[in-house]
Amino acid sequence: MALESIHSEERVQTAAKPQGDVIVVEDLWRTYDMGSEQQVQALRGVSMRIKHNEYVAIMGPSGSGKSTLMNLIGCLDTPSQGRYWLNGQLVSELDDDQLARIRNKEIGFVFQTFNLLSRATALHNVELPLIYNGTPAAARLERAKESLTDVGLETRMYHKPNELSGGQRQRVAIARALVNRPSIILADEPTGNLDPTTSLDIVRLLDRINRTGTTIVMATHDDEIVDQLRKRVVELNNGELIRDQHRGVYGAQR
Amino acid sequence: MRLQFILSEIWIGLRRNLSMAISVALVTMVSVLFLGLGVLSQRQVDTMKDYWYDRVQVSIFLCTAKSDLPNCSAGAVTDAQRKEIRSQLDAMKPLVRSVFPESQQQAYDRLKAQYKDSPSYRDIKPEQMPESFRVQLSDPTKYDVITSSFIGAPGVGDVQDQRRILDPLFNVLRGLSYGALSLAGLMVLCSVLLVATTIRQTAFSRRRETGIMRLVGASAFIIQLPFILETLVATMVGTALAIGLLWAMVKYGIGYLADKLPINFITTADVLTVSPWLTVIAAGLAMLTAWFTLRRYLRV
Numbered sequence: 001m002a003l004e005s006i007h008s009e010e011r012v013q014t015a016a017k018p019q020g021d022v023i024v025v026e027d028l029w030r031t032y033d034m035g036s037e038q039q040v041q042a043l044r045g046v047s048m049r050i051k052h053n054e055y056v057a058i059m060g061p062s063g064s065g066k067s068t069l070m071n072l073i074g075c076l077d078t079p080s081q082g083r084y085w086l087n088g089q090l091v092s093e094l095d096d097d098q099l100a101r102i103r104n105k106e107i108g109f110v111f112q113t114f115n116l117l118s119r120a121t122a123l124h125n126v127e128l129p130l131i132y133n134g135t136p137a138a139a140r141l142e143r144a145k146e147s148l149t150d151v152g153l154e155t156r157m158y159h160k161p162n163e164l165s166g167g168q169r170q171r172v173a174i175a176r177a178l179v180n181r182p183s184i185i186l187a188d189e190p191t192g193n194l195d196p197t198t199s200l201d202i203v204r205l206l207d208r209i210n211r212t213g214t215t216i217v218m219a220t221h222d223d224e225i226v227d228q229l230r231k232r233v234v235e236l237n238n239g240e241l242i243r244d245q246h247r248g249v250y251g252a253q254r
Numbered sequence: 255m256r257l258q259f260i261l262s263e264i265w266i267g268l269r270r271n272l273s274m275a276i277s278v279a280l281v282t283m284v285s286v287l288f289l290g291l292g293v294l295s296q297r298q299v300d301t302m303k304d305y306w307y308d309r310v311q312v313s314i315f316l317c318t319a320k321s322d323l324p325n326c327s328a329g330a331v332t333d334a335q336r337k338e339i340r341s342q343l344d345a346m347k348p349l350v351r352s353v354f355p356e357s358q359q360q361a362y363d364r365l366k367a368q369y370k371d372s373p374s375y376r377d378i379k380p381e382q383m384p385e386s387f388r389v390q391l392s393d394p395t396k397y398d399v400i401t402s403s404f405i406g407a408p409g410v411g412d413v414q415d416q417r418r419i420l421d422p423l424f425n426v427l428r429g430l431s432y433g434a435l436s437l438a439g440l441m442v443l444c445s446v447l448l449v450a451t452t453i454r455q456t457a458f459s460r461r462r463e464t465g466i467m468r469l470v471g472a473s474a475f476i477i478q479l480p481f482i483l484e485t486l487v488a489t490m491v492g493t494a495l496a497i498g499l500l501w502a503m504v505k506y507g508i509g510y511l512a513d514k515l516p517i518n519f520i521t522t523a524d525v526l527t528v529s530p531w532l533t534v535i536a537a538g539l540a541m542l543t544a545w546f547t548l549r550r551y552l553r554v
Contacts, residue, residue, distance in 0.1 A: 076468065097473045104471020115466050119266070129470040131259050176470065 022215045023050040028082035030068050042068040044239040055210045057226045058219040060236035066219040074186045075099040104133050108177025108185040112192035114169045116161040122172045123157040129180045147175040167198035187218040263480045274452045275488045281448050282492025285441035286532050290500040292435030293528050298520045299427045305518040307394040310416035314404050315384040323411040335409030354388040446543050453547040482544045489540035501525045
């Protein structure tokens with residue numbers, strides 16, 4: 001399978017080095033100033049470790065801190081307090097440009113709202129991360145096409161997002177997340193805008209990606225999906241971690 | 255590759271935001287035009303000063319029989335006094351470049367020639383005109399030396415520096431140029447505010463795109479670059495229009511006057527001299543404003 005060929009190099013690397021933690025967060029706090037001396041503590045001292053190749057579902061009601069935690073793990077935000085290591089690198093103390101490089105190289109994002117450029121084709125959307133890291137045009141095109149083929153969109157490469165269904169748009173987003181061969185994929189409510197059948201397709205696709213050696217962290221509301229997945233579940237409430245339950249064996253170790 | 259992508263982003267940005275881009279270009283044009291007019295009128299004053307100060311003289315008016323100046327109570331200047339003044343002037347070379355003695359008749363003839371149609375001077379007679387020494391100085395700013403040496407000297411009625419006659423004219427011109435510069439200041443403030451508002455509005459309308467750029471790992475600089483370059487393109491179009499207008503005004507407006515009047519005027523060469531400065535000021539202000547606004551309103 002082409003997807004496995006993309007990740008074969010990474011799998012070799014993963015196999016060669018000890019299966020350490022890809023994400024380590026230690027006493028992570030995030031406080032938002034809401035003006036007039038009012039503060040909201042979105043995250044209150046969360047500590048957790050995520051191993052290479054794990055598939056973790058982060059659950060919790062709205063306002064529980066899921067998205068805040070995802071933003072911190074995705075280097076889109078910096079913690080008010082606490083430390084965060086990604087692949088052994090202390091990223092909680094990096095500057096904006098260093099964080100941008102990490103987002104480009106190490107992390108792929110998948111969101112509920114797809115976050116695709118509406119005026120660009122699927123292919124161009126997938127090319128974006130490669131454009132920003134200066135990959136030459138020919139290699140860029142080849143890798144973007146490969147990534148779209150991996151998610152089953154080889155016949156939809158030149159379509160714009162508004163010419164694609166919700167599930168196809170999410171596949172474009174996943175292809176874009178994969179194109180730089182990141183070590184983790186962060187999926188924030190990836191099935192939130194999709195019908196149950198398409199949701200399952202997307203979750204299966206993420207599962208397939210996980211089996212090839214990519215760590216997946218998914219924030220979701222969907223109990224049914226989490227039950228079907230039988231993966232590790234981390235639950236947040238009111239900014240605190242209230243449950244961390246392992247329900248199975250993950251990824252390539254299966 | 256990346257450059258091509260950024261250029262295409264700028265083109266798309268300008269096209270989507272055309273009315274704002276045009277307003278930035280036009281406000282910049284008016285600001286730079288006023289700035290240019292201010293600077294060019296300063297240069298015009300300097301050009302005229304150089305020209306006229308080179309020609310102005312210090313006039314030492316001698317006492318006549320009918321003179322009612324306080325220093326002329328002893329009556330008309332005597333030959334001995336006249337000689338003394340002349341020899342003193344000759345001793346003051348090289349500050350004194352040349353001395354031209356003007357008799358009462360010569361003064362009268364000049365007055366008649368200059369004001370031949372004016373009824374005010376119809377009844378004047380040659381003996382009412384003062385006799386004088388017209389002194390040309392090598393350095394016109396040192397007229398004080400002459401004034402202090404001759405004012406109150408026997409036979410001297412008054413010492414007049416022609417610069418004083420021209421000064422009110424230059425003051426008016428300077429005033430006009432300061433007026434233009436003040437307006438330019440106001441207009442520059444307007445364009446800075448407009449650029450800031452435009453960028454703020456554009457950053458807001460493109461927050462989804464910049465959010466996507468963040469996700470895929472574009473650096474802060476790369477995210478900000480299209481905004482800065484779009485602003486720069488709009489301001490440079492405005493500046494180019496302003497410089498074109500200034501050039502046309504000097505070429506055809508001042509050029510027309512220069513053909514009709516015996517005065518030294520600025521030329522299109524002056525416009526070309528000040529243009530790079532105007533461009534640098536406009537570009538610098540645009541980029542500074544863009545940078546400050548983006549830091550405040552664009553999350554990267």
